[in-house]
Amino acid sequence: FEVAAGCDVVRVAEEYPDLLIRGGIDKRILASGRDAILAEVRRILPVMKARGGYIPECDHGVPAEVPFEDYVYYRQLIREYSE
Numbered sequence: 001f002e003v004a005a006g007c008d009v010v011r012v013a014e015e016y017p018d019l020l021i022r023g024g025i026d027k028r029i030l031a032s033g034r035d036a037i038l039a040e041v042r043r044i045l046p047v048m049k050a051r052g053g054y055i056p057e058c059d060h061g062v063p064a065e066v067p068f069e070d071y072v073y074y075r076q077l078i079r080e081y082s083e
Contacts, residue, residue: 003059004028010047013054021048022055030058030066030074037074045081056082 001007001024009024029040048054056078062071 001059007059009054010044013048013051017051018053020053023057023059025056025058025074025078027058027060027063027066030070031063034070034073037070038077041074041077041081045078049081 001009001012001021003024003026007024009021012019013021024044026040029036045056048056
């Protein structure tokens, strides 16, 4: 799911409850710092975890401007919310 193209996994999941979804974490958010990353994960993961049928991942390749430490933080959040 490409966020820049207007795809919102939460909205689509509500509209199509049987659709299996992968992606939808905005790659631009990953370059915006930890507060932005946390807000995006909190917006998406609880809803999608309760729904099921979702694989959380960046909507594209991770941009070079994302600090490695912030990427690790993002992955740790995904792991925590997925438990």
